[in-house]
Amino acid sequence: MIKISHVSKSFVSDAQKVKALRDVSLTIEKGQIWGIIGFSGAGKSTLLRMVNALEVPDQGFVELDGRKLADYPEKELRSVRKRIGMIFQQFNLLESRTVYENIAIPLRLNHTPAEQIAARVEELLAFVELEGRKDAYPWQLSGGQKQRVGIARSLATNPEILLCDEATSALDPDTTESILQLLAQINQKLGITIILVTHQIQVVQRICNRVAVMENGQIVEQGSVLDVFGNPQQPITQRFVRTVIPDELPESLVADLQQEKREYKLLKLRFQGEVAKENILYNINRRIPVESSVLFAAVTELQQVILGIFIVKFIGPAKSLAATTEYLDRHNVVWQEVAV
Amino acid sequence: MINLGVSPEQLVLSAEQTLYMVFVALAIGTVLALLIAVTLVVSRQQGLIPNRRIYVLLNSLVNTIRSVPFIILLVFILPLTKLIVGTRIGTTAALVPLVVFITPYLARLFENSFLEVNPGIFETAKSMGASYWETIWYFLLPEAKASLILSVTTGTIGLLGATAMAGAIGAGGVGDLALTYGYERMNFPLMLFTVIVLVVFVQLIQSAGNFFAAKARGH
Numbered sequence: 001m002i003k004i005s006h007v008s009k010s011f012v013s014d015a016q017k018v019k020a021l022r023d024v025s026l027t028i029e030k031g032q033i034w035g036i037i038g039f040s041g042a043g044k045s046t047l048l049r050m051v052n053a054l055e056v057p058d059q060g061f062v063e064l065d066g067r068k069l070a071d072y073p074e075k076e077l078r079s080v081r082k083r084i085g086m087i088f089q090q091f092n093l094l095e096s097r098t099v100y101e102n103i104a105i106p107l108r109l110n111h112t113p114a115e116q117i118a119a120r121v122e123e124l125l126a127f128v129e130l131e132g133r134k135d136a137y138p139w140q141l142s143g144g145q146k147q148r149v150g151i152a153r154s155l156a157t158n159p160e161i162l163l164c165d166e167a168t169s170a171l172d173p174d175t176t177e178s179i180l181q182l183l184a185q186i187n188q189k190l191g192i193t194i195i196l197v198t199h200q201i202q203v204v205q206r207i208c209n210r211v212a213v214m215e216n217g218q219i220v221e222q223g224s225v226l227d228v229f230g231n232p233q234q235p236i237t238q239r240f241v242r243t244v245i246p247d248e249l250p251e252s253l254v255a256d257l258q259q260e261k262r263e264y265k266l267l268k269l270r271f272q273g274e275v276a277k278e279n280i281l282y283n284i285n286r287r288i289p290v291e292s293s294v295l296f297a298a299v300t301e302l303q304q305v306i307l308g309i310f311i312v313k314f315i316g317p318a319k320s321l322a323a324t325t326e327y328l329d330r331h332n333v334v335w336q337e338v339a340v
Numbered sequence: 341m342i343n344l345g346v347s348p349e350q351l352v353l354s355a356e357q358t359l360y361m362v363f364v365a366l367a368i369g370t371v372l373a374l375l376i377a378v379t380l381v382v383s384r385q386q387g388l389i390p391n392r393r394i395y396v397l398l399n400s401l402v403n404t405i406r407s408v409p410f411i412i413l414l415v416f417i418l419p420l421t422k423l424i425v426g427t428r429i430g431t432t433a434a435l436v437p438l439v440v441f442i443t444p445y446l447a448r449l450f451e452n453s454f455l456e457v458n459p460g461i462f463e464t465a466k467s468m469g470a471s472y473w474e475t476i477w478y479f480l481l482p483e484a485k486a487s488l489i490l491s492v493t494t495g496t497i498g499l500l501g502a503t504a505m506a507g508a509i510g511a512g513g514v515g516d517l518a519l520t521y522g523y524e525r526m527n528f529p530l531m532l533f534t535v536i537v538l539v540v541f542v543q544l545i546q547s548a549g550n551f552f553a554a555k556a557r558g559h
Contacts, residue, residue, distance in 0.1 A: 052467055081469035092460040096482050096557055105478060106468045137558035163467075 002028040002051055002161070002193070007060035009046055020046040022217040023060070028210075030160075033187050033194045035204030035225070037240060038214035044197045047214070048163050051195060052084040053077055082110065085154030085192075089166035091146040093138040099125070099149050100134040106156040124152040128182065144175035151182060155190070162186065164196040168203055176200075180207050201240040205229065209303055213237045226302050230272050231334060245300050247309045249338070253295050257313070257340045264315040265324070266295075270334040271308035280333060281312065288323045290316035311338060345527045346517065355537070357431050358513040361503045365438035366496055372443045373495075374488075376402065377450030378476060388462060388472055402444040410441050410502045414509060434503070434511035442499050449491035450484075457483045486556035493549025497542050514538060 009021040020043045028034055036044045049055040050062050053069045062069045064080065072080060093102050100121055107117045125131050128148040138146055147167060154162060164183065168176040184207045187194050196208065204211050204225060211229075212222040213236060220234045229245060232238045242248065247268065249257075257266065271280070281292055296311035314324050328335050344351070380398055383391040408416065414437045418428050421436040461483055465475040481488075504515020514534050522531035 054463060054466055078469035078471065081467055084467070086464070086467040088460060088464065090458075090460055092458065092464040094461065094479065094483055095458070096485055098558065108478065109468055109470055109474055139558075 001030060001063075001065060002026075002195075003063040004028075004047070004050060005060050005063065007047075007050060007057040007062065009043075009050075009055060009058050019217050021050075021057075024217070024219055025060075026212055026219060026222065028193060028195065030193050031187070031191055032210050033184070033208045034196065034210045034212065035208035036195065036197045036212045036214060037199065037201060037204050038236075039199060042214040043217040044214045045165055048165055048195060048197045051161065051163055052081050052086060082106070082157050083159050084161045084163060085157075085159035086163040086165065087147065087150045087154050087167045089169045091138070091143075091150045091170075093146055093149055093153075095138050097137075098134065099130065099136050099138075099141070102138070102149055103152045103156055106153060110157060120156060121152075124155060127155070128152045142175070143171050144178060147171065147175075147179050148182070151179075151186070155186070155192075159192065161193045161195065164194065164198075166197055166199070169198065169200065176203070177206075183207060201244050205244050205300075205302065213240065224303075226272070226305050226307070229300075229302055230270055230307050245307070245309060246298055247296075247311070249296055249311055249340070254340050260313075262315050263317065263321070264313050265321045266311065266313055266338040266340060267325070267328075267335045268338050269308075269310045269312060269328065271306070271310070272334070273305050278331070280328070280331060281310075284314075284324055284327055288316075288320050288327065290314045290320045290324055344530045344533055345525065346521050346530060350517070354512060354514045354517040357511065358500070358503050358515070358541075360431060361434055361438055361506060361511060361513060362496060362499050365435050365442055366492070366499055368435075368439045369442035369446055369495070369499075370492060372439070373446035373450055376443065376447040377454060378480070380447070380451050381454040381480070382472070382476070386459075388475060402447055405440065405444040406448065410437070411505045411508065413437050413441055414505060418509075429510040431506075431511045431513070434506035434509055437509075438499060438502060438506065441502055442495055445498060446491065446495040449494060450488060453484045453487035453491050454480060456487055486553040489553040489556055490549055493546055493553075496545050496549075500538065500541060500545070 004024060004026040007021055007024045008019070011018045011020055024043070024047060026047075036047060038044045046055055050057060053062070056070070069077065069080070094105070103121045103124055104117050107120060112120070121134065125134055128151055130145060130148050130152070133141070133145065138149070141149065150167075162183075168179050171179060180203060183194060183196070186192050196203065198204065208225050210223070211225050212219045213228070213234065214220065215234075215236050221228055221232070221237045228237060229241050232241045269280075281294070284290065285292055291314070293313045293315070294310055295313055297308070299306065299308045301307070314321055325335065376398055380395060382388045383395040383398070385392070385395075405413070417437055417440060421433050422428050424436050425432050427433050457480060461479050462475060465479045470478065503511070503513045504519070506513060507516025507519055514537055518531055518534035521527055522534060
């Protein structure tokens with residue numbers, strides 16, 4: 001378990017003090033995949049670097065399995081870092097070394113005997129599907145292959161935690177997808193806890209089960225991906241989520257609504273899980289004298305759970321409209337009125 | 341065959357003296373320069389172990405020595421030469437000023453080679469739990485290797501030029517041969533011959549440097 005508690009950190013750049021982190025707290029359980037999302041400068045990379053003590057907090061503390069990182073002497077801290085793998089946006093491979101040599105470095109640092117290194121590197125090459133490329137140099141590899149080498153290198157010493165610093169940001173969408181699949185596999189097969197810093201919401205949507213949204217050095221929203229994506233609270237979260245799960249009416253429909261003379265209510269409904277499979281609208285129409293028309297619908301699957309967002313126009317007398325919202329409440333449908 | 345005005349033995353001796361001065365001074369200078377360059381890079385503000393005092397001291401020392409033209413350095417440090425090798429004249433005596441000349445020059449070239457290394461590598465090393473020594477040994481040196489080889493090549497050629505002046509303290513060598521027998525006796529064929537020899541030397545050194553640098557880069 002990783003516990004980040006009330007951590008603050010400032011940097012001095014150009015004689016100006018920049019607050020990178022302000023009172024950030026986060027608890028990460030073993031086996032989770034956390035996505036830390038935010039725009040550049042939000043402090044997410046600084047937060048990530050707190051976990052392996054590449055950055056040290058000004059205030060607050062970071063705890064690993066119940067022991068504060070600040071309590072480790074430098075030498076022990078180095079062995080802690082060997083239990084935490086890290087991959088980078090720019091891969092940070094040694095350009096003058098072959099794939100084999102790059103993957104072998106952490107093992108050499110551990111003074112692993114040569115035969116064991118050879119066996120382990122072969123094993124890792126197979127895992128990241130780079131068999132036969134062990135004698136290639138980084139300049140002969142594509143971005144995706146370089147990241148695979150980076151991943152193999154980070155896994156060499158069997159870490160418990162893998163830190164990913166914008167690991168897919170330099171890759172094209174197809175390659176990103178294959179790297180994300182590999183990361184998911186690492187989490188499932190090896191049980192490694194993954195913390196992933198990104199500005200791409202698709203990455204979080206694709207493999208994370210937890211998400212923390214950062215802005216101006218603070219975590220403004222955190223929780224399960226399903227909860228946060230299903231019902232984003234903060235404006236920045238809504239902005240991110242909207243790019244993958246749209247929930248706004250097209251302009252032309254808004255114009256039409258302004259012409260509407262009848263009494264109506266415009267509701268945004270969120271169906272999640274089992275609720276999404278029930279015939280809510282049918283049942284409302286059958287029981288309550290309202291006319292309903294679906295203006296917008298989006299259905300997404302998150303963590304094997306169906307998330308449906310509908311914007312529905314209910315037309316009818318005030319009494320029926322009230323009965324409609326009451327019915328929705330009773331059936332656990334999250335709704336909110338949409339203003340046009 | 342054209343008469344060069346000197347015996348073949350003299351030519352061979354001069355070549356030997358030059359090679360001796362270049363390679364001994366280069367070997368000692370390279371080791372010292374590596375130590376200085378690593379210290380400079382490590383102690384700089386953005387380095388692994390920032391230490392302003394050490395950085396400023398070494399940096400000024402390198403700049404100071406590099407400001408002195410070799411021919412002046414050669415005679416200026418004669419007392420030091422005497423102290424170290426026991427004599428002020430001869431080929432071996434020339435090694436002292438040559439080392440003093442080439443060390444800061446190489447140190448500066450090496451420092452640049454180190455600064456070309458992707459800084460992300462150091463963070464990667466740290467994240468792997470590497471100690472400072474391991475970072476230098478497993479990350480900094482291998483990544484800078486190709487560039488270091490080219491720096492040594494440049495340094496070797498500079499050193500070759502400096503040996504010509506070492507004749508001033510009786511060190512001999514190809515350059516001295518050209519000056520004393522070629523220039524002073526107005527022996528143009530000998531002059532031309534030594535120039536050709538030096539050009540060939542430089543070409544060989546540069547080609548070898550390029551070859552090994554490319555090899556170090558995995559090309």
